[in-house]
Amino acid sequence: MSLRLPFFKNKQTDTKGHCEIEVQNVPKHVAIIMDGNGRWAKKRGLPRIAGHKEGMNVVKETVRAATKYNVEILTLYAFSTENWKRPKSEVEFLMKLPKEFLHTFLPELIEKNVKIETIGDFNALPAHTKEAIQYAKEKTKDNDGLLLNFALNYGSRFEIIQAIKQIMTDINGSTLSIDKLDEDTFSEYLYTTGLTDPDLLIRTSGEQRLSNFLLWQVAYSEFWFTDVLWPDFNEEIFHKALQDYQQRKRRYGGI
Numbered sequence: 001m002s003l004r005l006p007f008f009k010n011k012q013t014d015t016k017g018h019c020e021i022e023v024q025n026v027p028k029h030v031a032i033i034m035d036g037n038g039r040w041a042k043k044r045g046l047p048r049i050a051g052h053k054e055g056m057n058v059v060k061e062t063v064r065a066a067t068k069y070n071v072e073i074l075t076l077y078a079f080s081t082e083n084w085k086r087p088k089s090e091v092e093f094l095m096k097l098p099k100e101f102l103h104t105f106l107p108e109l110i111e112k113n114v115k116i117e118t119i120g121d122f123n124a125l126p127a128h129t130k131e132a133i134q135y136a137k138e139k140t141k142d143n144d145g146l147l148l149n150f151a152l153n154y155g156s157r158f159e160i161i162q163a164i165k166q167i168m169t170d171i172n173g174s175t176l177s178i179d180k181l182d183e184d185t186f187s188e189y190l191y192t193t194g195l196t197d198p199d200l201l202i203r204t205s206g207e208q209r210l211s212n213f214l215l216w217q218v219a220y221s222e223f224w225f226t227d228v229l230w231p232d233f234n235e236e237i238f239h240k241a242l243q244d245y246q247q248r249k250r251r252y253g254g255i
């Protein structure tokens, strides 16, 4: 199989000095906290929204890289439940991005067999945002390549509270027995039901915190941080993250 950086069985490097990616050990699920758009814009004397716009273009490049490396699920933190606190104009801009992204990129996503999904409180999004995403979900629902999963209006604590409320309702209604409640059953009540947990969590911009992202799901994920601001992220850096991931020994508490 031919990747941008060729696959060598014995850990050789390619002509640019890059180490190869082991095709068998690519993380199935990569989750990314795309941080640093505002600082990227500020450094250039631009308004914050210019950073978000460039960040959207980088999402396209990242999706291309993820499909190339056969990542199965790419979960992108695009808007948190806390992001509503930002200035109205910035929130409005962020809410228009999915439509703009899909307007230009949906044909390529379809061509690449990508399926679009979201996690988060979808109903509370503006109608125009919901409509654009719903259309893309519908158009890609039968695709079985990369699952491109946008965390939109997502907050992990909210997700967990919602799960607990539903579990209580189901126990009270006798559709769930308390003895049956274990980690797997709990996971089924989260937005990520049916998805494997992230193998690799990437955060850009030098910050090293989770910011209410997938708190339950990243219990055994490998974390990878870079000082690079999200609009400067690219395939090369993604490749480096995958390479570093492949050096990790995942023991899940064992030895």
Ligand code: FPP
Residues within 6 Å of the ligand: 034, 035, 036, 037, 038, 039, 040, 052, 055, 056, 059, 077, 078, 079, 080, 083, 094, 097, 098, 101, 150, 205, 230
């Ligand atoms: C955090 O950076 C970034 C966000 C809150 C928005 C992320 C959104 C994108 C990258 C575009 C998403 C694209 C689609 C298609 C939905 P920040 O603004 O907090 O940066 P700062 O910490 O430097 O201020």
